[in-house]
Amino acid sequence: MMLQESNRIGRIAMLFALADAGETLTTPPPNGWRYCTGKVGSMNSQKIVAAMETAAKSSHIIETDVYRETHALYHAIMEALYGVTRGQVQLGDVLRTVGLRFAIVRGNPYDRKQEGDWLAVALYGTIGAPVRGSEHEAIGLGINHI
Amino acid sequence: MMLQESNRIGRIAMLFALADAGETLTTPPPNGWRYCTGKVGSMNSQKIVAAMETAAKSSHIIETDVYRETHALYHAIMEALYGVTRGQVQLGDVLRTVGLRFAIVRGNPYDRKQEGDWLAVALYGTIGAPVRGSEHEAIGLGINHI
Amino acid sequence: MMLQESNRIGRIAMLFALADAGETLTTPPPNGWRYCTGKVGSMNSQKIVAAMETAAKSSHIIETDVYRETHALYHAIMEALYGVTRGQVQLGDVLRTVGLRFAIVRGNPYDRKQEGDWLAVALYGTIGAPVRGSEHEAIGLGINHI
Amino acid sequence: MMLQESNRIGRIAMLFALADAGETLTTPPPNGWRYCTGKVGSMNSQKIVAAMETAAKSSHIIETDVYRETHALYHAIMEALYGVTRGQVQLGDVLRTVGLRFAIVRGNPYDRKQEGDWLAVALYGTIGAPVRGSEHEAIGLGINHI
Amino acid sequence: MMLQESNRIGRIAMLFALADAGETLTTPPPNGWRYCTGKVGSMNSQKIVAAMETAAKSSHIIETDVYRETHALYHAIMEALYGVTRGQVQLGDVLRTVGLRFAIVRGNPYDRKQEGDWLAVALYGTIGAPVRGSEHEAIGLGINHI
Amino acid sequence: MMLQESNRIGRIAMLFALADAGETLTTPPPNGWRYCTGKVGSMNSQKIVAAMETAAKSSHIIETDVYRETHALYHAIMEALYGVTRGQVQLGDVLRTVGLRFAIVRGNPYDRKQEGDWLAVALYGTIGAPVRGSEHEAIGLGINHI
Numbered sequence: 001m002m003l004q005e006s007n008r009i010g011r012i013a014m015l016f017a018l019a020d021a022g023e024t025l026t027t028p029p030p031n032g033w034r035y036c037t038g039k040v041g042s043m044n045s046q047k048i049v050a051a052m053e054t055a056a057k058s059s060h061i062i063e064t065d066v067y068r069e070t071h072a073l074y075h076a077i078m079e080a081l082y083g084v085t086r087g088q089v090q091l092g093d094v095l096r097t098v099g100l101r102f103a104i105v106r107g108n109p110y111d112r113k114q115e116g117d118w119l120a121v122a123l124y125g126t127i128g129a130p131v132r133g134s135e136h137e138a139i140g141l142g143i144n145h146i
Numbered sequence: 147m148m149l150q151e152s153n154r155i156g157r158i159a160m161l162f163a164l165a166d167a168g169e170t171l172t173t174p175p176p177n178g179w180r181y182c183t184g185k186v187g188s189m190n191s192q193k194i195v196a197a198m199e200t201a202a203k204s205s206h207i208i209e210t211d212v213y214r215e216t217h218a219l220y221h222a223i224m225e226a227l228y229g230v231t232r233g234q235v236q237l238g239d240v241l242r243t244v245g246l247r248f249a250i251v252r253g254n255p256y257d258r259k260q261e262g263d264w265l266a267v268a269l270y271g272t273i274g275a276p277v278r279g280s281e282h283e284a285i286g287l288g289i290n291h292i
Numbered sequence: 293m294m295l296q297e298s299n300r301i302g303r304i305a306m307l308f309a310l311a312d313a314g315e316t317l318t319t320p321p322p323n324g325w326r327y328c329t330g331k332v333g334s335m336n337s338q339k340i341v342a343a344m345e346t347a348a349k350s351s352h353i354i355e356t357d358v359y360r361e362t363h364a365l366y367h368a369i370m371e372a373l374y375g376v377t378r379g380q381v382q383l384g385d386v387l388r389t390v391g392l393r394f395a396i397v398r399g400n401p402y403d404r405k406q407e408g409d410w411l412a413v414a415l416y417g418t419i420g421a422p423v424r425g426s427e428h429e430a431i432g433l434g435i436n437h438i
Numbered sequence: 439m440m441l442q443e444s445n446r447i448g449r450i451a452m453l454f455a456l457a458d459a460g461e462t463l464t465t466p467p468p469n470g471w472r473y474c475t476g477k478v479g480s481m482n483s484q485k486i487v488a489a490m491e492t493a494a495k496s497s498h499i500i501e502t503d504v505y506r507e508t509h510a511l512y513h514a515i516m517e518a519l520y521g522v523t524r525g526q527v528q529l530g531d532v533l534r535t536v537g538l539r540f541a542i543v544r545g546n547p548y549d550r551k552q553e554g555d556w557l558a559v560a561l562y563g564t565i566g567a568p569v570r571g572s573e574h575e576a577i578g579l580g581i582n583h584i
Numbered sequence: 585m586m587l588q589e590s591n592r593i594g595r596i597a598m599l600f601a602l603a604d605a606g607e608t609l610t611t612p613p614p615n616g617w618r619y620c621t622g623k624v625g626s627m628n629s630q631k632i633v634a635a636m637e638t639a640a641k642s643s644h645i646i647e648t649d650v651y652r653e654t655h656a657l658y659h660a661i662m663e664a665l666y667g668v669t670r671g672q673v674q675l676g677d678v679l680r681t682v683g684l685r686f687a688i689v690r691g692n693p694y695d696r697k698q699e700g701d702w703l704a705v706a707l708y709g710t711i712g713a714p715v716r717g718s719e720h721e722a723i724g725l726g727i728n729h730i
Numbered sequence: 731m732m733l734q735e736s737n738r739i740g741r742i743a744m745l746f747a748l749a750d751a752g753e754t755l756t757t758p759p760p761n762g763w764r765y766c767t768g769k770v771g772s773m774n775s776q777k778i779v780a781a782m783e784t785a786a787k788s789s790h791i792i793e794t795d796v797y798r799e800t801h802a803l804y805h806a807i808m809e810a811l812y813g814v815t816r817g818q819v820q821l822g823d824v825l826r827t828v829g830l831r832f833a834i835v836r837g838n839p840y841d842r843k844q845e846g847d848w849l850a851v852a853l854y855g856t857i858g859a860p861v862r863g864s865e866h867e868a869i870g871l872g873i874n875h876i
Contacts, residue, residue: 002278002279003272003279003281003282003283008283009283010282010283010284010285011164011270011283014160014164014270014285015164018157018160018161045385045386046384046385046386046387049386049387050387053387053421066552066553067420067425067426067427067548067553068552068553068554068556068583070421070426071420071426071428071582071583072583074387074421075513078379078386079232079233081386082228082229082232082233083228083229083230083232083285083286083287084229086225086228086229086288087225087228087662087817088380088672088673089380089382089385089386090382090385090673090674092630093385093629093630093673093674093677094629094630094633094662094665094673095630095633095634095637095658109282109283110279110505114504114506115504115505115506116506118282118506120283122285124157124160126149128651128655129637129654129658132148133148133149133256133651134651134654134655135149135651136149136156136255136264136289136655137149137154137155137156137157137255137266137287137289138156138287138289139156139160139229139268139285139286139287140229140285141229141283141284141285142232143282143283143284144509145506145509145510145583145584146583191823191824192822192823192824192825195824195825196825199825199859212698212699213694213699213858213863213864213865214698214699214700214702214729216859216864217728217729217858217864217866218729220825220859221659224817224824227824233379233516234526234527234818235818235820235823235824236527236528236820236823238484239483239484239527239528239531239823240483240484240487240516240519240527241484241487241488241491241512256651260650260652261650261651261652262652264652274505274509275491275508275512279505280505280508280509281505282509290655291652291655291656291730292729294570294571295564295571295573295574295575300575301575302574302575302576302577303456303562303575306452306456306562306577307456310449310452310453337677337678338676338677338678338679341678341679342679345679345713358844358845359712359717359718359719359840359845360844360845360846360848360875362713362718363712363718363720363874363875364875366679366713367805370671370678371524371525373678374520374521374524374525375520375521375522375524375577375578375579376521378517378520378521378580379517379520380672381672381674381677381678382674382677385677401574401575402571402797406796407796407797407798408798410574410798412575414577416449416452418441424440425440425441425548427441428441428448428547428556428581429441429446429447429448429449429547429558429579429581430448430579430581431448431452431521431560431577431578431579432521432577433521433575433576433577434524435574435575435576436801437798437801437802437876438875525671525808526818526819528819528820530776531775531776531819531820531823532775532776532779532808532811532819533776533779533780533783533804566797566801567783567800567804571797572797572800572801573797574801586862586863587856587863587865587866587867592867593867594866594867594868594869595748595854595867598744598748598854598869599748602741602744602745663816666812666813666816666817667812667813667814667816667869667870667871668813670809670812670813670872671809671812693866693867694863702866704867706869708741708744710733716732717732717733717840719733720733720740720839720848720873721733721738721739721740721741721839721850721871721873722740722871722873723740723744723813723852723869723870723871724813724869725813725867725868725869726816727866727867727868
């Protein structure tokens with residue numbers, strides 16, 4: 001059950017999130033993998049979570065009416081938010097706002113079939129005071145089995 | 147004090163950490179910026195911190211005998227570890243081990259000189275049980291003024 | 293000052309919280325102990341705290357106008373919420389909602405009188421997305437001297 | 439995908455952990471479910487995690503060589519430890535020791551087959567100073583899809 | 585780069601925050617240091633952060649349009665709030681309110697010039713239920729290089 | 731149950747911890763209050779906790795063989811450590827060491843007798859890298875009913 005060099009799901013998701021408009025990945029995701037990307041900006045952490053859940057469902061990355069898939073995604077999102085917020089998963093409550101690009105990727109990164117599908121949620125963008133320019137970059141990655 | 151497109155220090159550090167052996171960045175860091183990369187693997191979080199501090203000092207990214215520089219680096223490292231550990235900055239205590247590539251970059255990402263230098267610490271690798279193959283990817287980024 | 297087998301206050305509180313409508317405990321709390329049970333559901337963590345404080349006061353488990361008793365209860369509630377939320381004591385902010393049964397028990401679980409009264413706050417219910425069925429169970433227990 | 443009254447996996451696991459020697463559950467787990475119970479005491483959180491992983495594997499609740507199963511169990515254990523430690527998943531580092539009974543249960547608590555198996559890890563015991571009698575009860579529950 | 589006995593910036597800030605109306609410090613801050621004091625009370629952590637940022641800017645302790653200075657202050661404020669809230673940087677969400685005096689001090693506490701300026705943010709006041717008298721004292725200190 | 735101006739237990743404890751050798755408090759603690767002060771330095775958080783527990787017991791601030799008193803002190807110590815460590819109650823694990831003066835004070839800070847005794851634990855000192863001079867000040871305060 002080794003991680004496959006070409007199937008590093010977290011790295012692929014992160015490269016998607018880091019890609020600027022018009023950039024493409026030099027190595028695309030493996031055949032059969034599903035993914036989506038999007039943008040969201042808010043002081044409201046609830047909206048950040050909701051935007052990613054909506055994107056994953058409308059892109060058919062997870063099945064809407066299977067709770068285990070929502071559960072897997074939710075925890076991957078929360079883990080990615082730990083990286084972005086670094087300590088307390090809070091934004092507006094502590095006077096911070098974020099502008100983020102996100103990528104959600106689904107596939108099996110391991111060399112054995114029985115490992116099944118995994119999800120990676122990558123976030124890249126800025127965090128800072130709600131004043132233009134008073135911000136620096138932030139990154140987060142969450143990975144979960146599905 | 148806008149973030150400069152070509153000077154996104156966190157993105158540059160993350161791309162360094164994601165780069166496989168032999169890969170080069172399509173857009174190198176701006177002239178005059180300093181950076182180093184390295185690898186560290188351990189169940190001992192103390193060793194992870196020490197390895198990065200040593201690398202930053204021996205590469206002259208920070209000045210060894212100026213405490214404010216060590217202080218800036220320390221907090222950037224801790225923030226990057228939040229992303230990797232996602233909740234509790236603990237490894238062996240909760241039976242986890244990591245194998246990480248790191249990149250430390252120093253420069254001014256803003257369009258105004260008075261913003262001075264900033265540090266980015268990027269981590270990419272795996273986290274998991276101390277059993278080969280029982281691991282998934284993890285990422286962290288910490289940014290601080292220096 | 294050993295914990296008395298029949299006076300395990302946390303276990304008693306938890307069994308109350310786990311009891312379905314109509315179920316009774318096979319071993320009731322010791323004579324002279326005070327307790328109450330109730331239900332609360334919300335995305336708003338403030339409401340969860342307030343519902344338990346109100347129940348404890350109106351059931352005369354704690355004295356309303358003695359701050360040390362409110363203080364003891366507050367910390368027991370917060371500790372129980374750590375078990376339910378597992379990481380960040382947040383609900384709506386991270387798009388979660390809970391439906392909980394709670395039990396609050398007061399008595400001396402130790403074999404020596406001078407240990408005085410202790411409080412146990414037990415929570416049992418579900419946590420999940422604000423969508424019916426998208427939820428799993430959660431449990432928390434907080435214990436404090438009073 | 440409603441939680442089934444008779445299949446509340448967290449409640450079943452918690453009742454197992456609360457059961458004293460010789461006690462049996464009034465409602466046993468559904469047919470086909472797998473579970474184990476055990477005891478562990480330590481100041482060393484690493485040992486607590488290891489004891490439960492070993493029990494789950496030797497009881498064939500999870501498959502030893504499938505990483506996604508280990509991963510699911512690990513996160514359920516960590517979530518249960520949040521309830522026990524209430525704030526920082528630390529024991530000896532902050533001069534605490536625990537004596538715990540644990541129960542690990544695997545089955546599908548939902549009314550639809552596609553929800554698949556879930557894991558519940560329940561902990562019940564005492565936490566306190568490393569001095570006999572200087573301790574109170576603690577409880578934790580972690581639930582994860584597998 | 586030793587801390588100078590007379591320049592202990594955290595101690596000076598804390599003594600300012602502890603000083604009652606009309607009290608003066610027996611040892612004033614070193615020449616050339618800048619500082620301000622103020623009061624803020626709220627259940628809303630956002631307002632606490634904003635009140636201190638506004639005071640620091642209007643007292644010219646930090647430069648309004650230099651982001652690195654805002655960034656240094658923000659992290660010092662957050663660290664001070666950890667001390668006040670002890671676990672989760674939350675107030676109203678967990679039904680708590682605070683009434684705080686704050687002091688913000690800027691200067692170089694070290695014996696070498698190259699250590700440059702540092703910021704100390706000290707908080708002293710009460711935290712408790714939103715009921716008069718149901719509260720106890722709380723203290724926090726954050727220190728950062730600027 | 732108002733806090734008495736002259737009985738602010740947290741402020742008194744903090745002033746003790748801030749006092750340099752030979753300094754005395756301008757307003758001493760109320761008659762009948764008990765207190766002790768001491769010093770401890772370590773990378774090992776376990777030793778910090780143990781040093782304060784030992785001092786409180788040997789100074790008869792708490793009764794050694796009454797668990798509720800040990801329990802009250804333990805939580806006050808942990809809360810003070812949150813202020814010192816600001817995020818994760820860890821020292822050596824994240825390559826930090828502390829040198830602290832502590833003060834432990836016991837008395838009733840409220841104007842009504844039934845509020846009984848409370849404990850304040852104040853910490854003042856330095857935290858930093860295990861290199862002389864690479865450190866800044868840190869402060870923590872924990873308060874609990876006893």
